[in-house]
Amino acid sequence: MKANIVVLPGDGIGPEVLAQATAVLSAVGEAAGHEFTSEEHLIGGAAIDATGKALPEATLAACRAADAVFLGAVGGPAWEGAAERPEQGLLAIRHQLGLFANLRPIRVFPELVDLSPLRPQAVTGVDILFVRELTGGIYFGDSGMSGGEAYQVMKYSVEEVARVVRVAGEQARARRNKLTSVDKANVLEPSRLWRAETARIMADEFPDVEFEEILVDAMAMFLLSRPADFDVVVTSNLFGDILTDEAAMLTGSLGMIPSASIGESGPGLYEPVHGSAPDISGQDIANPVGAILAAAMGLRLSLGLEKEASAVEAAVATVLAKGVRTADIAGGGPVVGTAQLGRAVVTALAL
C-alpha cells in the first residue's frame, strides 16, 4: 500500500524517540513492500521559536492531508510563562482533527514486573485499555482570570459522551468484553450526564458487554489495589489525563506507553504518553518504546496493517526479553541508548 505520513518531532526527547519510531516504520515498509512517504513539520515549542505559533497553518494542512500523524512530545521550561505555550499546539491539533477518542493501552510486560512500584503479584497480567475523551470537558471549557479569580468550565454534551463510549464499547468487544466508566457523578453535574448517557448507550447498544461505573477517587485507589481486574476504561478528558499517568507507572516506566488519538474519520495521531522530559533530552538515554508502540498503533488503526503492527509489538517484546533496556527499565542490569534500542527492534522485526 501507499501511505502519506506526517512526522511532528516537537520538543525535548520528542525528536529522539520519534526518530526510532520512524526508523521502525521505514523498516516495516521495506520488509512488507509498502510505500510510506513522510513529511516532517513543526509543532510545540519548536514551532513557536520558528513561526510564533504552536500549531502553524502549514503543519495543520499537512496533517489534514495525511493518512497518519506521528508525534514526539511538546513542552519545556523555555516556553513557560510565554503567551503562546507549546501544549496549545497539541490541544489545537486534537481539536482541529476531531480526535475525540484517546486510546492508551497499559500492559505490564512479564519481563518487567519487577520494575513496578507494586508487588509483582499485584501487576502480573495487567492489561487495561483507557479510552480518554480528548476534545471536550474542562480542557476546552470557557476560562478566564481577573480580579484575583480564575475559572474554567467543565461541559459535556450527550453526543460527546455517546461517541467516545461507542469507541470504548467496540474496543471492549474486541478484547475481554468488559467496560468500566469513571466519573465523579456524586459531585459534578457533567459527570451525572456522563453517567446517564453511558448507561443508556451500554444498555441499548452493548448489552453483551459487562459494564460497571466507578467514581474517580475510588478508581485511583483500585488502580493500585486491583489493577488486573480492569479491561477497557472510559472516562472524561481530565480524569483520563490523570489516571493514565498513574496507570502507566504500574508498568515500571511512563516511557513504555503509546497512545492513539482517533476521530470519526481522517488521520489518527500517534504519540507516546510521556512528555518532552527536557532534563534528559539530547543525551540518547530516553526510552523509545512508547513511541515505537505508538507507531504500531498507527499501522493498525490508520493504515489497517494488522500483521505489521503485531510484528512491531512482537519485536519490542523480543528485545525486552533479551534484556535490551534503556536506563529507566534496566533495573540495575546493562543499559543501552535510545538509538541502540531502536536498532534492536528493527533487527528483531520478523515480516
Ligand code: IPM
Ligand atoms: C497528555 C498531556 C497533555 C494533556 C498536555 C501536554 C497538554 O499531558 O497528552 O496526557 O494534558 O492532555
Ligand code: MN
Ligand atoms: Mn498527560
